[in-house]
Amino acid sequence: AQSVTQPDIHITVSEGASLELRCNYSYGATPYLFWYVQSPGQGLQLLLKYFSGDTLVQGIKGFEAEFKRSQSSFNLRKPSVHWSDAAEYFCAVSGSARQLTFGSGTQLTVLP
Amino acid sequence: GAVVSQHPSRVICKSGTSVKIECRSLDFQATTMFWYRQFPKKSLMLMATSNEGSKATYEQGVEKDKFLINHASLTLSTLTVTSAHPEDSSFYICSASPRDPQEDEQFFGPGTRLTVL
Numbered sequence A: 001a002q003s004v005t006q007p008d009i010h011i012t013v014s015e016g017a018s019l020e021l022r023c024n025y026s027y028g029a030t031p032y033l034f035w036y037v038q039s040p041g042q043g044l045q046l047l048l049k050y051f052s053g054d055t056l057v058q059g060i061k062g063f064e065a066e067f068k069r070s071q072s073s074f075n076l077r078k079p080s081v082h083w084s085d086a087a088e089y090f091c092a093v094s095g096s097a098r099q100l101t102f103g104s105g106t107q108l109t110v111l112p
Numbered sequence B: 001g002a003v004v005s006q007h008p009s010r011v012i013c014k015s016g017t018s019v020k021i022e023c024r025s026l027d028f029q030a031t032t033m034f035w036y037r038q039f040p041k042k043s044l045m046l047m048a049t050s051n052e053g054s055k056a057t058y059e060q061g062v063e064k065d066k067f068l069i070n071h072a073s074l075t076l077s078t079l080t081v082t083s084a085h086p087e088d089s090s091f092y093i094c095s096a097s098p099r100d101p102q103e104d105e106q107f108f109g110p111g112t113r114l115t116v117l
Helices: none
Strands: A003-005 A010-014 A019-021 A024-026 A032-038 A044-050 A056-058 A064-068 A073-078 A087-094 A100-102 A106-111 B004-007 B010-013 B019-025 B030-038 B044-051 B067-073 B076-081 B090-098 B112-116
Touching (some): A003 A100, A019 A106, A044 A056, B010 B019, B030 B067
Parallel strands (some): B010 B112
Antiparallel strands (some): A056 A064, A064 A073, B067 B076
């Protein structure tokens, strides 16, 4: 069975600082991996996805993620965080039938 | 981008009543729609997968007689919480996948906050 672990429940960074959110997955085959962001009152928005090819994936809002098969990781990064990035971030893996399995989420707080 | 709407965004009901939540794909046809439940400070839990014109497939532990799902068209799926109880209070989120079977992306609705008194 597929699973996703986001070890950090809550992360606080200062505006302008760099950010890395961790994600580890468990899946038997080559996974499809996703990062979503959820802001209060809004639906989940896709930041980026990895299906195949280049292991460094660029997404929207200046985010990127790197797929590392040897570490079963798909960490999300941003070089300089903005106050508007404060939200809940979910990593997800997709298996057959396009079913997504989500991690437990990481709440990001951005200090002014 | 593809837009998915949910209605209502919030609903409060009395225990024992039924509540229907609609999920619509506004600018694409969705062969598959998914229903998730999200508890406070928790991840999204997949409840069921529905394909247009066929019965929904429920995840283990989800009562299909309590959470009725209908996917009557390529743009509409409904979730009916029957005989709702306070423990059914939660945030319900739907997502939709486009017709193209190669497209694995799901597009999410904004969610519906259900409160059962």
